[in-house]
Amino acid sequence: MIDSIRMILQESHADLCGKFCHLLEPFLLSLAKTSKPITLKHCNQIHSKLITSQCTSQLHLTNTLLRLYSKCGHFRHAHHLFDQMPQKNVVTWTTLISAHLRSGSFTKAFHMFNLMRGADEKPNEYTFSVLLRACSSPSLLDVGLQIHGVLVHYGLERDKFAGCSLVYMYFNAANDVDDACRIFHELLERDLVTWNLMISGFAQVGDFSVVKRLFSEMWEVHGLKPDHSTLVSLLKCCSSLREVKQIHGLASKFGADVEVVLGSALVDLYAKCGDTSSCRKIFDSMEEKDNFIWSSIISGFTKNSRGEEAVHFFKDMCRKKVKVDQHVLSGTLKACVEMENLNTGVQVHGQMIKYGYQNDCFVASVLLTLYASFGELADAEKLFRRISNKDIVAWNSMILAYAWLDQGSAHCMQLLQELSRTTSQIRSATLVAVLKSCKSKSDLRAGRQVHSLIMKSSVSHHTLAGNALVHMYSECREIVDAYKAFVDIVWKDDGSWSSIIGSYTQNGMESEALELCKEMLADGIAFSIYSLPVCISACSQLSAIDVGKQLHIFAIKSGYTHDVYVGSAIIDMYAKCGNMEDSDKVFVEQLQPNEVIYNAMISRYARHGKSQEAIEVFSRFEKNGLTPNPVTFLAVLSACSHVGYVEDTLNFFTLMVNKYKIKPESEHYSCVVDAFGRAGRLEEAYQIVHKYGSEPAWRTLLSACRNHNNIKVGEKTAMKMIELYPSDHTPYILLSNIYTGEGKWEEAVKWREKMAKINVKKGPGSSWLI
């Protein structure tokens, strides 16, 4: 078509002069309608022809040219033409206003509207329609209301187009159902689009009964056949697979073709109901696939823990040279986060740069989470800083990234302060994210600051915030405060009870924990997959096998035994109570044993001193393609060190660091120290503690020195401990015991006296059995 225009334009001026306007008109019209790109050069050529053939007075032609200039985004040329036009009508003005609105230049559009009214040009229903459509976000509602006033002045409130845009605005910008309904009922004429607007408005608000009523009125009373739009709104009201299938069925009943828009909505809904095979069928049946449908299928599979396939779709897209957009990128990255797949993430990062989305808020928020989960905090922060318009989710992602780190609370608090400078409204999700960074006593100050912020803010009654506070105090070993925070929660849910019971269990208050279990049940909250493991764990530590068995029976009845956390708690409970047979049975019943279950099995053997068995489980673990985590290594290392397998301990330690790239924590070092200690290799043990040690590691070393009566290492260990932990009585006692063991009574008494002098007291011994 553009070629034909070019041919016409190349004809001589004489041939065209009289008939040019007549000939050009259909071409101009078809150009204006085409979806193919039109260049400025084409517009300029047509413009010059219009001038030379003296057609500029033909308003409909110049209006169309104006539309062409606006369509290809050349507002300067459009304005130039506009200024040159000897005559203008309402279409001229509306075309330019609409073009500005489409490009997002609201100020320019409203300025043009004022100029229009100043020039005594009367706006019509089209003018109002485009203006009101632009005012459909809450921030522009004020302007919209003023325009509504002007529209009433011109008597256009009951017009189908103008009124329809009003309905849209009241729903979207004001959430004002009543005004939207009033305008709808007063409209002189209502077509399918008008009905769809009402249906979609109520679907958005969540008033599904009205949606159904409107739908049957539209179809049964007015005989209007639903189209894609109607069905998409109906889909929003579905809460079960059965309902989704019904709507899908309606599409064929009404002959509505499942094209990309309805297809995307269906894929999304089927995915939410877990029916990925239906998603796949719809996706495969699409002849024309757009970004919406690709993005829907990718996120649909991700939602159902099918990240591999989601990534496969993404790669397929890239192979087919489909241009990816920000939705596709963020959806794919989400899959990478869930699968812990950094390699694909890096590839997606490449595409992100290629298509210019590196500063996109949605994409960067997921990518930073991915990098942070691999410990690449500097890269994560770089991504965060580059986001041009950071929204609250981006801030929360960055805060959570630091919250995973040890001692991340300082970073989180800094970010919180920085955020407070940009907004006065801090939401509970952000505060909960900061609380997650408070994991030990040293973070308590930050935790308390957040607590006071919560009390001062409007989220103080939020259950989520309360639960996070209980958890924070528990992690910081402030049990009294944890309980106070628990009492303050107005609506205690399953999470609140699980947190406080877990807190008691982890802090040696198992009996109290079981008392709380009873209170929870009395409060009408049943056991869940969250509260059961903590309650079972309380039984394990009390060796309360009778209660534990009851909880196991409850887990069986409610079908919770397949949950890995419930399962591992039961395995652990029976093992701790010495009942290995039942523990084994529960392990065998696991349908898909994962890391958590295997860790429970390894720890179980470690505790019973069955190192060989623990090592065997570890090999099975690896054979099953699972990746051991720090807890796995802690279990297997302690299994080896407890029985003095020095070589095995060192091999596993090396495996952890070199193959699995896990950074050893103080507990892992303690195991190595223990192994050396038991083998009498005290000097090597001392070197490790000296470099990486923590308080428990020092204690382990000291008791090893006692067992081997090694005065040389024992002395320097005790001295170091007295320096590091002056209020601890252990080094004095152990030193004194070492001397006693060697028959050096005087030295032994000297250390006992020293201890008495500086007022360090040994707690009285106690027995579990009496």
Added chain:
DNA sequence: GTAGGGTTAG
């Protein structure tokens, strides 16, 4: 000749 509704992501 200017205009309206519907789909996807963190």
